[in-house]
Amino acid sequence: MSLSRREFSRLGAMGMAAQMLPLGMAQGSERKVGYCVIGLGRIADHFMRGTKLTTGSQITGLVSGHRDKAERIAAEYGVPKSSIYSYEDMDRMRENKAIDAVYVALPNSMHAEYTIRSAKAGKHVLCEKPMSTTVSEAESMIAACKAAKVKLMIAYRLHYEPTTLRAIKLVQEGTVGQVQSIVSANGFNEKAGEWRLNKALSGGGPLLDVGIYCLNAMRYITREEPVKFAAYVSTIDHDGRFDSVEENTSWTMQFPSGILASCTTTYGAQMPGFYRVYGSKGWLQVDEFGYEGLRLRANYAVADRKRVELDEPNTERDPMQFKRQADHMTECILRDQTPKTPGEEGLRDMQYMQAIYKSASSTSAS
């Protein structure tokens, strides 16, 4: 694309010039934003592959307890060996100018510590969800990033995902009419021995890891914050997997407008993620909260007896969601903007999950 200087100025006046430049060049520099990945598990691999698809983000550092694994990955991504850190010495990254930000991809209970240490090292933080295991940890993370004047973004990748954005837009435009209620589920049958089943690492059961997708979806679809929570937790399979966390959680939330949301999550069943929004004119459903394969369906009235039926599968493949997420973080860093999913977004989910657990503990006692 080539633009005359005059055209470019006009776009600039419309606030569009920056958007039309490749990321990483927005401020006249060709330098990419460098990310140090903390924790080299499965999701870190998705993120790193995602950055390969970007023009503005690159992997410039690694933190791992496994030096061999880290060196293999460093070679693949062109990370110098000197930018591989252990958990003990990662604070040294403060001196590493090639690292602008970190991606915290550790078990939940370690999010707070590594976010705060990274902030103190002067690095922006992209932290996986759930943001933390407690409300107070989340608050400390926000405070630390604020004090260090670094960005804090929670990795709610679906906020940057086209099918999700389309669903939000359709609902907000009133396509299905006045929303009355929403149902949502997300879960899977977890294997024994996984870190998620260890409360010391995960902070809780399926609610924190997969139920959070239902919770967050109810909020981005309604654009309201829930005010009432009623929940039950249960464990049915006594096979050793659920000694420290519960197997199932189902809860109902009420929003200020009166919209009711019913959600369920599990580590004990095949439960493909979905939400279905019920409105006065029709319904809208999104299937899948995973890395690919989202599908939007809807059926709504547009005029007397005339109905529209939508069926829009998203054919984008993994790691496109991670690419989009990295693009947003990079853009926020380069333009000094607040991410769409800042720490405060993660904090709210932590507060609501705390309310859900609180309700469950009172209903279980009754």
Add this chain to the structure above:
Amino acid sequence: MSLSRREFSRLGAMGMAAQMLPLGMAQGSERKVGYCVIGLGRIADHFMRGTKLTTGSQITGLVSGHRDKAERIAAEYGVPKSSIYSYEDMDRMRENKAIDAVYVALPNSMHAEYTIRSAKAGKHVLCEKPMSTTVSEAESMIAACKAAKVKLMIAYRLHYEPTTLRAIKLVQEGTVGQVQSIVSANGFNEKAGEWRLNKALSGGGPLLDVGIYCLNAMRYITREEPVKFAAYVSTIDHDGRFDSVEENTSWTMQFPSGILASCTTTYGAQMPGFYRVYGSKGWLQVDEFGYEGLRLRANYAVADRKRVELDEPNTERDPMQFKRQADHMTECILRDQTPKTPGEEGLRDMQYMQAIYKSASSTSAS
């Protein structure tokens, strides 16, 4: 089909002879069981058309406040004019030997009175759901039928419907493994002026009329009785429709095994009925609680990595569900058996709906 006497005796020994005879002939008589329909609204029409498909049931009486309408229907079904009653004089049906049973198809608040009057007139009772508007009414109905030694069956037509029976069997056989949770919804956008929106006639909001399908389905799928209830009600549309009943109800139930069920119902949105059962090996879903168009889908593991996918639409058309329901009631009368869905089944749903409303009123106050 023709059977030799010997074959017939063998079937008889297997308890099957009676089933193979056309109903109404099971006890050597060709007389059909005669039903008097009380209330000639929409659902009565489905029932009456359903009896036309049976060999053992027929319409032999009508109770209506509209003599003209009743005479027109009487002519169609061969009911003598002398067997048309008003609400005031229907107790006279005691003397009418052609009437064995009544079908109570009135607004909910009238179910108790007309069930009890019919029992006192010596007639068996098939009563629409919800059985009544309160628990105590339901108890009175059961007591009255017991005292009069007549059958009381609640018209839970899906208990006699093939797709529902198949779903129950698949779940009970462990096809989807250990069930963890179920989600269900059923509702519609009710028009202003309908009797359902008048609490004096309906006894309550969408829970009683359409939410009851979710509630009852959770019970026939789990074969358990719920022990805990957490609910919210809300009204969003202040357009005059919801002055006496609420617009939305969402609730979560816990069963003794730990299974959690999330249900939602509305009179303010397009909400096609469904339930989805989540088990350790897979999921099973039934769409539609209506008079036709049910569809069973499932996806479950049968061996390492091998999965089975079911998609079984039920092509039976209305009024087949009503035919099957009439067949069952007729069979119970002829063989002096207790219906599969007796008054006690209806009473339980009334108790649970009372618990749901009680929870909603406490959560709404908080």
